[in-house]
Amino acid sequence: MxxxxxxxxxxxxxxxxxxxxxxxxxxxxAGRRPDDLGVRDGLLKPPVARSWNSVSSQAERHEHTDYHLIAPLRYSGDAGAAFARLEQVVAAMPGATVVERQPGYLYAQFQTRMLKFVDDVEFLLDAPAGVIHMRSASRLGRKDFGANRQRLETVRQRFDAAAPR
Structure with missing residues (x-):
């Protein structure tokens, strides 16, 4: 026995x-890339209210919980320069692959090193408001243990640090 x-x-x-x-x-x-990413009616994909695996600065415009809320990136000055700075920050992050670039929209995938989980990350420029909306979501599972929020806060920190003084 x-x-x-x-x-x-x-x-x-x-x-x-x-x-x-x-x-x-x-x-x-790695999961499968969602086929409903991108901008629809000026909004990024909404979070799934019953899952705690995504954060979005536009969550308040959809059914959500407090877990899903995150502030957008704020910038001052030229919107195009701010968005270019964001793309540089994202592209330099470990595990990041920029998949799609359009004027005012950026889509990247982040892959973890060991287990190769993939998260989808989107950014949308709102020049009149002086913000860049952001969304990060895990492809698999119902919980992300804070990984998506931490990623976007790291983006925020690096974006702010790279701002012209």
Whole structure:
């Protein structure tokens, strides 16, 4: 009986993490790119109110919880220069791949190093308001353990640090 428990414990402690790591390395945990990304009626994709795996600066315009709310990026001066600065910040971040660039819209994917989870991140320039709206969402799971919020706050910090003085 004790020997069987040792085998079971070994499978859970060694085998299961190895299987998950292998699945990640084979891109089985990347998920599928949503087909409803982009700007629709001046808005980014809304958060799913029953999931805690996304944050959006436009969440208040949709059904949401407080978890989904995040402030947009604020800038002063030239909107085009601010958006170009944002693109440079995003492109330089670890795991980031800029997928789509349009005037006033940026879409990037962020992939984690070990398990290769992919999150979709979007930015939308609102020049009259002097802000850049942002959204970050995990493709898989119902919870992100704060990863998307932390990512966008890191973007905010680097964006502000790169602002002309």
């Amino acid at each position: 004790l020997k069987n428990l040792g085998v079971i414990a070994t499978v859970f402690v060694v085998g299961l993490p190895a299987i998950v790591l292998l699945a990640g390395q084979m891109n089985l945990l």
